[in-house]
Amino acid sequence: MQSVLRLAGTMLCRSTARPCLSAGAALCQSAARPSPSAGLRTSAVALAGPVGAEPPLELRPLNKDRSNPVPVETSIAYLQSAAYRATYGSEPVWRSYRRNHKGHIPPRKTRRTCIRGGQLSTGNPCPACRDEYLVLDYRNVALLRQFVSESTGEILDTSRTGLCQVKHRELLAAMTKAREYGTLAFDVPFRVYDYNEYKPSAA
Amino acid sequence: MAFRRLLSFNHVGNNFCRKYCQGVASRDPSLYFFSSRVQELLFQLNDRQHDLVFKPRKLGQKLDAPQYVFMTDEDLDKERRRIEQCLREKLQVPPVLGPRKPIERVLAKDPRLEGLHDSKLVCIDISPDLSDRKRMITVREPDGTLRTANWHERGRINQIFLPVDGRTVTMPKMFEEPHLTECLDREEYVSVLDRACVQFEPDDPDYIRVTSATYDHVDAARLYERLQSTRHFGALAFYLAWHRRIDNLLLYFIQLEKLDQAVKLIHLYRLLRSAEPISDQTPPTRQESSQSDGFSSSSESGPESESSSSDSDSDSEGVQLDIIRDYIENASVKRPVLELALQNFQHLSAERRRVEREQRRADGRQ
Numbered sequence: 057m058q059s060v061l062r063l064a065g066t067m068l069c070r071s072t073a074r075p076c077l078s079a080g081a082a083l084c085q086s087a088a089r090p091s092p093s094a095g096l097r098t099s100a101v102a103l104a105g106p107v108g109a110e111p112p113l114e115l116r117p118l119n120k121d122r123s124n125p126v127p128v129e130t131s132i133a134y135l136q137s138a139a140y141r142a143t144y145g146s147e148p149v150w151r152s153y154r155r156n157h158k159g160h161i162p163p164r165k166t167r168r169t170c171i172r173g174g175q176l177s178t179g180n181p182c183p184a185c186r187d188e189y190l191v192l193d194y195r196n197v198a199l200l201r202q203f204v205s206e207s208t209g210e211i212l213d214t215s216r217t218g219l220c221q222v223k224h225r226e227l228l229a230a231m232t233k234a235r236e237y238g239t240l241a242f243d244v245p246f247r248v249y250d251y252n253e254y255k256p257s258a259a
Numbered sequence: 260m261a262f263r264r265l266l267s268f269n270h271v272g273n274n275f276c277r278k279y280c281q282g283v284a285s286r287d288p289s290l291y292f293f294s295s296r297v298q299e300l301l302f303q304l305n306d307r308q309h310d311l312v313f314k315p316r317k318l319g320q321k322l323d324a325p326q327y328v329f330m331t332d333e334d335l336d337k338e339r340r341r342i343e344q345c346l347r348e349k350l351q352v353p354p355v356l357g358p359r360k361p362i363e364r365v366l367a368k369d370p371r372l373e374g375l376h377d378s379k380l381v382c383i384d385i386s387p388d389l390s391d392r393k394r395m396i397t398v399r400e401p402d403g404t405l406r407t408a409n410w411h412e413r414g415r416i417n418q419i420f421l422p423v424d425g426r427t428v429t430m431p432k433m434f435e436e437p438h439l440t441e442c443l444d445r446e447e448y449v450s451v452l453d454r455a456c457v458q459f460e461p462d463d464p465d466y467i468r469v470t471s472a473t474y475d476h477v478d479a480a481r482l483y484e485r486l487q488s489t490r491h492f493g494a495l496a497f498y499l500a501w502h503r504r505i506d507n508l509l510l511y512f513i514q515l516e517k518l519d520q521a522v523k524l525i526h527l528y529r530l531l532r533s534a535e536p537i538s539d540q541t542p543p544t545r546q547e548s549s550q551s552d553g554f555s556s557s558s559e560s561g562p563e564s565e566s567s568s569s570d571s572d573s574d575s576e577g578v579q580l581d582i583i584r585d586y587i588e589n590a591s592v593k594r595p596v597l598e599l600a601l602q603n604f605q606h607l608s609a610e611r612r613r614v615e616r617e618q619r620r621a622d623g624r625q
Contacts, residue, residue, distance in 0.1 A: 209317025238433025238442040241450040243316040244425040244457045246349070253390055254354040254461060255293050 113142055122188060123174035131191035135198045140189075148202035149190060150183040150217040166214045169222040184223040192226045194233035197240055203227055209243060288501055289356045290536035300527045301352050301493030304520055309342070311488035312349050352493035353470075355501075359462040363409040372403035381408065383416050391417045392460070414460070425457040434458070434469050443476040452491045474498045483511050500528040506593040509583075513600045516607075518579040525586045576608065 134140055144152070155162055156179070170178045170185035184190050190199060203212050211231055214224050234240035291297055330338065380399040396408040396416050408416065418428045432438055434455070442451050451473055459466035474495050477486060486492045499505050505528050512521040580601065587597045 205317075207317070207322055208319050210319035236431050236433065237438050238431070238447070238451070238454075241447045243318055243450075244453050245318060246316065246453075247353075247425075247456045248348070249351060249354055249461075251293060251354065253392055254289065254356060256287065256289050 113139055119188065120176040121174065122171045122176060122185070126189055126191055128191050128193040128195055131189055131193070131199070132196050134189040135196070143187075149187070149199070150202070150212075150219070153183045153218045155218050156180050162215070164215075165221065166218060166224070167220050170220045171222075182218050182220045182223055184219050184227070192223065192230045194230050194237055194239055196230075197234065200227075200230060200234055200240055203231075204240075285357075287357045287536075288497070289354070291501075291531055292352075292355045292497065294530075294536075297497070297527065297530060298352070300523055300530070301496060302347070302350060304496050304523050304527070305350055305492050306487040307346060307350065308488045309346070312346055350490050350493070352490055352497070353456050354461040355494060355497055356462040358464045358467055359410060359460075361409060363407055365404055365406045366397065367405040369403040369405065372399070373401065375403075376401055381412070381416055383420055385420050387421075391421065410463070414463075423457065425454070427458065430465060431458065434465060439469065439472060443473060446480070446482060446485065448473055448477055448482070448485050449489055449491065452486075452489075452494075470494065471498070478504065478507055481507060481511060483508060496524060496527060497531075500524065500531045503528070503532075503590075504592075506591050506597060509586075509591075510593070510597055510600055513583070513597070513604055516604060518576065518583065518604075522579050522582050525582060528586075528590075580605070 155166065157163060166182065167178065170176060170181035176185060184192060192199065194200075203217060204210070205212055211228065214221070217224075219227065231240070235242060376399075379401065382395075382397045382399070384395040386394070394417075396413050397405060398408050398412065399405050415428050418426055431454070433442055433451070439451070452470065455466055455469045455473075459469075477483060477495060478499060483492070483495070486495055496505075496508065499508055505524055509521055509524055512518070512524065583597075583601060587594055587601070591597055
C-alpha cells in the first residue's frame with residue numbers, strides 16, 4: 057500500500073502526453089467527440105481547472121521505456137484515478153485510437169508488437185502499449201471488461217481494439233485466467249437435466 | 260479451515276461432504292426431491308418474473324433483430340401456453356442428491372501383463388446413445404489389473420471424448436478456496452451456481468460443497484432476491500428446508516408481505532421432515548390438505564382480491580397467519596424476530612383495511 061501511496065503523487069501526472077484528446081474534451085466539458093486535429097498536447101493551463109480545486113494534473117514527457125513492467129496493483133489503482141479519467145473519460149481505452157495504414161482498408165492483422173528491446177519502437181503504439189499503466193492481468197477486471205462485447209460477451213477482435221498481436225495474446229491469456237479464477241463473471245450454457253437419470257431406482 | 264482445504268482435493272473427495280448426511284440416520288434427499296408435490300412447491304416458491312427468467316445469456320452468438328408478428332387470439336393463447344412450458348423448462352431445479360458412493364471395482368488381475376506398459380490405459384465406450392453416467396470406462400494398470408474407473412477418472416475421460424460445452428476437464432480454480440469465497444463476497448451467486456451446474460454432476464461431493472457454501476452465503480447475507488426468478492431459488496429453498504433453517508427466508512417473505520410464499524415454505528419444511536420418503540402414490544395427509552386449502556384459497560383470491568370485499572381477503576389471510584403462527588410457536592429458532600415481523604404485518608394490513616373502508620365510505624357519500 058505504501059508504494060501505491062508514494063506513486064499517488066506521480067499518478068496524478070498523466071502517463072502519456074498523447075491521449076490528451078479526450079482529456080481536453082473532458083476538462084472543457086464538451087460532449088462532442090474530440091477532433092483528431094486537437095493536437096498532440098493540451099496546454100497545462102487548460103488542465104489546471106478552477107483556482108482552489110484539487111492539485112492540477114501535470115503533463116509529463118512521453119516515456120518510451122517499457123523495461124520495468126508496472127505491478128498490477130498499481131494498474132488497478134490507476135483505473136480509478138483522476139489521471140485515467142482525464143485521459144480516457146468513460147470510454148474504453150481503445151476508443152480514441154486510430155491505426156495508421158496505407159489506403160482505405162486496414163491490413164487484416166495489426167502489427168506484431170509495438171515494443172522492441174524494452175522500448176516503444178513505433179510512432180503510433182497500440183492502446184495497451186502506449187500507456188504503461190494499463191496492465192492486462194486477470195485481476196484487473198475494470199480493464200478486461202473494456203475488451204468484452206456488451207451484447208454478445210465475446211472478446212473483441214484486434215480490428216476493433218487496434219491492439220498489437222502480442223498484447224492481444226496477453227489479453228486472451230488474461231481472459232482465460234480470469235474465467236479460471238472467477239474474477240470475471242461470464243455466462244455458461246443452460247444445462248437441461250434428465251431427471252430419469254438421477255431418480256433413485258425403485259426399491 | 261484446514262478441513263475445507265482438504266475438501267478441495269478432487270481425488271480424495273469420496274464421502275467428505277457431510278452436508279446432506281447430517282443426523283443420526285443419514286437421509287437421502289433424492290428420495291424427497293423428485294416427488295411431484297415437492298417439485299410443485301419449489302416451482303411456486305419462485306417469483307417467476309418473465310423478464311428475469313428469459314434474460315438472454317451472452318454466449319458469443321450472433322444476435323438477431325427482434326421479430327414483430329401479427330397474431331389472432333388463438334395464436335396468442337397458443338403462444339402463452341408455449342411460454343408457460345418454456346418457463347417450466349428454464350426453472351428446472353438442479354437435482355439434489357446425496358454424495359455418490361465409490362464405484363471402483365476390479366474386473367480381472369493379469370500379473371503376466373506387468374511391465375508391458377509404463378502408464379495406465381483407459382478404455383471407453385463412445386457410443387453416442389449411452390448415458391455418460393452408465394457408459395463403460397475401464398482402466399488397465401501397469402501391474403496388469405483391469406478395473407472400472409473411479410468417479411474422478413470418469414469425469415475427466417467423458418469430458419475428453421464427449422465434451423460438454425462450458426465444462427473443463429480439470430476443476431476450475433474458482434471452485435477452490437480462497438477463490439470461491441472471493442467470488443461469493445463479490446455476490447456473484449448466479450454465475451457460480453450456473454457454472455457449478457455445468458461443471459459437476461449433482462452427486463459430486465465438490466458440487467455439494469460449492470452449492471452449500473453459496474446457499475450459506477446467500478442465507479447469511481439475506482440476498483435471496485439475487486436467486487429469485489432463477490432455477491437456483493428452488494434448490495436454495497430445498498437446502499434450507501432440508502437443514503431446518505427456513506427462519507431467515509420466512510422473515511424475508513413476511514417482510515415482503517408474501518404470506519402465500521411463507522405458507523408454501525412451511526409446507527415444504529413439513530414435507531421434508533416426514534420420516535418416510537414421499538411417493539406420488541401416497542395421498543396427502545389431512546394436515547397437508549388443510550394447509551393446501553389454506554394456500555390454494557389464497558392463490559384463488561389473489562387475482563380477485565381487489566374486487567372482492569375485505570372480509571374474504573382477511574379470512575384467507577387469517578388461515579395463513581394461523582399456519583405461520585403455528586410454525587413460529589412450535590418449530591422456529593428465531594421466534595421473537597418472526598413474531599415481531601408478523602405483528603408489524605398485521606398492524607399494516609389492519610391500517611390498510613381501515614383506509615380502504617374510509618375511502619369506500621367517502622366514495623359512497625359522493
